[in-house]
Amino acid sequence: MITWRKQGAAxxxxxxxxxxxxxxxxxxxxxDNSRGAMVVSATSGGETVEPVPLSECxxxxxxxxxIEVLCMQERVFGDSGLEAPDLT
Amino acid sequence: xxxxxxIQSLLDGIVTLPSVPSTLARITSLVQEPDxxxxxxxxxxxxxxxxALKTLRLVNSAFYGVRQKVTSVEHAVTLLGIKVIQNLVLTxxxxxxxxxxxxxxxxxxxxxxxxxxxxxxxxxxELGVKPDDAFVFGLLHDVGKIILEEFLPEEYSNAVQLSCxxxxxxxxxxxxxxxxxxxxxxxxxxxxxxxxxxxxxxITGHHDLDQCADDDARASAxxxxxxxxxxxxxxxxxxxxxxxxxxxxxxxxxxxxxAQVLPLVDRFVQELPTVEELIKVAA
Numbered sequence: 001m002i003t004w005r006k007q008g009a010a011x012x013x014x015x016x017x018x019x020x021x022x023x024x025x026x027x028x029x030x031x032d033n034s035r036g037a038m039v040v041s042a043t044s045g046g047e048t049v050e051p052v053p054l055s056e057c058x059x060x061x062x063x064x065x066x067i068e069v070l071c072m073q074e075r076v077f078g079d080s081g082l083e084a085p086d087l088t
Numbered sequence: 089x090x091x092x093x094x095i096q097s098l099l100d101g102i103v104t105l106p107s108v109p110s111t112l113a114r115i116t117s118l119v120q121e122p123d124x125x126x127x128x129x130x131x132x133x134x135x136x137x138x139x140a141l142k143t144l145r146l147v148n149s150a151f152y153g154v155r156q157k158v159t160s161v162e163h164a165v166t167l168l169g170i171k172v173i174q175n176l177v178l179t180x181x182x183x184x185x186x187x188x189x190x191x192x193x194x195x196x197x198x199x200x201x202x203x204x205x206x207x208x209x210x211x212x213x214e215l216g217v218k219p220d221d222a223f224v225f226g227l228l229h230d231v232g233k234i235i236l237e238e239f240l241p242e243e244y245s246n247a248v249q250l251s252c253x254x255x256x257x258x259x260x261x262x263x264x265x266x267x268x269x270x271x272x273x274x275x276x277x278x279x280x281x282x283x284x285x286x287x288x289x290x291i292t293g294h295h296d297l298d299q300c301a302d303d304d305a306r307a308s309a310x311x312x313x314x315x316x317x318x319x320x321x322x323x324x325x326x327x328x329x330x331x332x333x334x335x336x337x338x339x340x341x342x343x344x345x346x347a348q349v350l351p352l353v354d355r356f357v358q359e360l361p362t363v364e365e366l367i368k369v370a371a
Contacts, residue, residue, distance in 0.1 A: 001332045018346075031354075058346040063339045064317060066349040068332060071321035080357050083323045 002068045006087040011076050013069065017041060017060050025069055026051065030077035037073055093267035095276060103239045103273070108281040111136040112181045116282055119174050129170055130162040133177060142180035143173070145369040151202070151223075151362040152176075171220060178224050178283070183370035186234050193233055194370070196319055196326030199363045201226030203315035206355045213343035215311045216286055216304045225287055225308065226315050229294050230326065232274030240266060248327060257333045259295045271295055297335050310341035318356055324363075 002013040002025070011027040021041055029036035038051035039060070058066060075082045099105065108116075114132050118124050133140050140161050147158045147168065158164045165173050179201075187194055204226035208217050217225060236244040247265045251258040259269040275292040289305025294312040313334055320330040338344075344352070 055350075058350070061346050063344050063346045063349050064332075064334055066346045067318055067353060068321050070349065070353040071318070071323075074353070074357055075323055078357070080360050082357075082360070085323060 002065060002072070004072060004085065004087055011072060011087060013072065015061075015065055015068075018062050019060070025054070027069070027073050027076060030079075031070060031073050036077065037069055095268050095272055098266075098268055098273070099276070103235060105235065105277050105280055106185055109139075109181050109185060111139045112177060112281065115174055115177050119170050124170065126165045126170065127162065129173060130165040133161045133165075133173070138184055139177060139180045142183055142369060143176045146176050146179060146366075149362065149365050149369055151359075151366060175221060175224050179227060182224075182227055182231070186231065187370040193230060193237075193326040195363060195367060196324050197227050197230055198366045198370075199226075199319045199322070199324040199360075200229060200312075200315050202359050202362060202366075203318045203356050204312060206352055206359065207311045207315045207318070207342065207344075210348065210352050210355065211311065211342050211344065212348075213307065213341065215307045215342065217290070217308050217311060221284075221287075225290050225312055228274065228278060228283075228287065229291050229312050229316065230270060230274065231277055231291075232270030232272065233326070235273050235277065236262070236266065236270055251331060252327070255331060257295065257331045258327065269295070271299070295335075297337055297341075307341055310335075310338040313338045314342055314344060318353070322356070322360075 002015040004011055004013045009028070013025040013027070015023060015025065017023045023039060023041035026038045026040060027036065028038070034055060035053050037054040039054055039057050040048065040051045042048050054069060072085065074080055075085055093102070111132065115129065118129060118132060133143060143161065144158060144164060146152060147154055147164045154167065158167060168176070201223035205219055205222040208215055208222040209219050243266050247261045248258060250265065251261045254261070259271060262269040271292055271294055275288050278288045278291055286304060286308050289300055289302070290308035290312045293300035293305055293309030294316060297306050297309055300306040300309050317332065317334045319325055320332050
């Protein structure tokens with residue numbers, strides 16, 4: 001389960017990748033923007049790597065995490081009328 | 089702490105499950121006859137004006153995508169066939185029996201029906217559920233919650249609150265507080281209504297695959313679990329703060345990869361307007 005918080009205009013989620021590494025996802029725009037969801041993770045040595053668009057690293061996430069990310073993106077930035085989440 | 093009830097003590101003393109509505113019972117029995125005709129099915133539906141009207145409104149909704157305006161039950165039966173009409177009558181009956189306003193739980197149930205069809209149609213796995221049947225799986229999966237809410241309002245409300253404060257899935261707290269969870273109760277209703285075994289199995293195991301009796305039930309329960317998760321992630325979970333929890337085996341059983349999730353979410357989001365349309369049909 002991803003823990004979400006608001007950070008300025010962005011929404012940031014903390015979660016674990018499929019291999020167990022801690023990671024963050026930063027949502028800044030809707031699903032139609034290829035850089036609207038960026039994954040920020042660390043190498044096994046602990047160095048933070050460059051943010052990668054979600055669409056380019058899908059297989060590093062569990063399917064459930066991808067669903068959570070896409071749905072949160074739709075709720076915050078989409079125009080489908082889904083209720084916006086109550087984030088602090 | 090010992091849980092106060094088991095399913096039998098609950099049904100013996102506190103909960104009265106709604107009996108199967110007569111039109112649904114007649115249709116269920118009729119479609120099992122080998123030489124049933126379309127006109128016989130149409131006539132039975134037409135004798136129940138409320139169900140006939142809801143069935144027609146469903147047929148003409150965007151969800152069913154029938155291109156021409158259908159104005160009579162006979163026309164609907166001829167156009168869609170007996171199996172689809174049977175599902176429509178079940179849907180109309182559930183709308184008629186359980187809808188009490190546009191509450192969160194009902195919206196969740198309808199959304200889950202739409203999500204279930206998307207899951208079934210986009211999965212590469214053999215899930216055992218046909219796309220035409222998928223909607224009623226989602227629509228009925230939480231019917232046990234409606235029954236708990238009606239007969240054990242205080243206990244059920246406590247369970248929901250505890251689920252939120254402890255951040256534990258509601259069904260686990262229901263077992264602790266009430267002794268029975270909504271899945272078990274809903275499955276019992278589906279059994280009493282003589283609904284298909286696969287649907288009963290899916291309702292039974294949609295939160296806990298270990299409750300499924302066989303692989304077919306596990307596959308249908310797993311797909312229902314994905315649909316349920318999708319709705320909750322979209323804020324359509326039926327509770328103020330739904331707990332996003334899913335058995336990790338559902339992804340392998342439904343053969344859902346991370347890449348396959350993209351078109352699944354796209355499709356579900358595209359179909360979201362039909363949630364409100366179907367709720368209006370139910371009213």
